[in-house]
Amino acid sequence: MIRFEHVTKVYDRTSRPALDDIDIEIDRGDFAFLVGASGSGKSTFIRLVLREDRASSGSVHVAGQNVARIPSWRVPRLRRGIGVVFQDFRLLPNKDVFGNVAFAMQVIGKSRAVIRQTVPEVLRTVGLEGKGKRLPHELSGGEQQRVAIARAIVNRPGILLADEPTGNLDPATSVGIMNVLDRVNQNGTTVVMATHDGDIVNSMRRRVIELSAGRVVRDEAAGEYTAMIPHVRADGSRELLPAGQAIAPFDTEEDEA
Numbered sequence: 001m002i003r004f005e006h007v008t009k010v011y012d013r014t015s016r017p018a019l020d021d022i023d024i025e026i027d028r029g030d031f032a033f034l035v036g037a038s039g040s041g042k043s044t045f046i047r048l049v050l051r052e053d054r055a056s057s058g059s060v061h062v063a064g065q066n067v068a069r070i071p072s073w074r075v076p077r078l079r080r081g082i083g084v085v086f087q088d089f090r091l092l093p094n095k096d097v098f099g100n101v102a103f104a105m106q107v108i109g110k111s112r113a114v115i116r117q118t119v120p121e122v123l124r125t126v127g128l129e130g131k132g133k134r135l136p137h138e139l140s141g142g143e144q145q146r147v148a149i150a151r152a153i154v155n156r157p158g159i160l161l162a163d164e165p166t167g168n169l170d171p172a173t174s175v176g177i178m179n180v181l182d183r184v185n186q187n188g189t190t191v192v193m194a195t196h197d198g199d200i201v202n203s204m205r206r207r208v209i210e211l212s213a214g215r216v217v218r219d220e221a222a223g224e225y226t227a228m229i230p231h232v233r234a235d236g237s238r239e240l241l242p243a244g245q246a247i248a249p250f251d252t253e254e255d256e257a
């Protein structure tokens with residue numbers, strides 16, 4: 001569904017690539033977490049899928065299409081097949097819940113009859129039945145994110161990209177949002193979620209793609225937030241430690257040198 005072939009992205013006026021020779025495939029129906037420190041390239045990955053930016057080299061394929069070959073006038077059609085959810089919800093403040101979701105259908109020319117039928121169905125999917133007339137400021141953060149997800153999926157995209165969707169939410173509310181994303185995935189949508197939320201990654205046990213300085217340093221089918229890597233103790237015995245901690249003995253040696 002999403003294929004990166006040796007993709008490198010170097011932004012103007014920077015020397016270090018934001019993405020460095022990324023070669024990865026995310027299949028139809030997958031659920032993949034993108035993890036990695038701030039600045040490791042997660043948002044850049046998402047921007048390239050949406051063709052908000054172009055790869056400096058290599059190619060990005062979405063639903064079988066090389067996005068660099070799509071003429072500008074057809075980019076909106078590419079994006080119509082991709083729902084996007086952000087950390088800060090980005091709802092229209094003067095439209096109610098129904099209006100926010102309906103708007104995504106109006107802009108692609110859906111009829112009023114179809115909108116009237118579809119929006120309540122989608123609001124039910126995200127757990128917001130009966131809240132169609134509320135304005136965004138009358139909703140909790142978790143409810144606002146549910147509206148954002150409803151809006152992202154109402155046109156049945158093949159892909160849902162979520163950039164830190166639980167970043168502004170407390171842990172309990174985040175679990176509710178993950179249940180919604182899981183349901184969306186079970187309905188066949190490929191979900192890619194960039195996150196710093198270790199608890200969520202560890203509880204979901206889905207594919208984990210870890211970026212570090214623009215490179216894929218880990219890609220596990222049912223991974224955890226932090227990789228556990230083998231570490232040899234001074235006495236020769238072995239233990240599993242989080243990747244960051246396992247390099248400590250080498251730092252010590254350097255300090256002494």
Ligand SMILES: Nc1ncnc2c1ncn2[C@@H]1O[C@H](COP(=O)(O)OP(=O)(O)OP(=O)(O)O)[C@@H](O)[C@H]1O
Nearest residue numbers: 011012014018036037038039040041042043044045
């Ligand atoms: N428009 C830009 N111009 C120049 N450099 C950029 C631009 N956008 C991102 N970068 C740089 O590219 C690298 C990757 O940034 P990116 O935003 O993709 O990281 P991220 O993993 O999403 O970080 P975060 O977790 O903080 O959102 C960083 O070094 C960043 O400074």
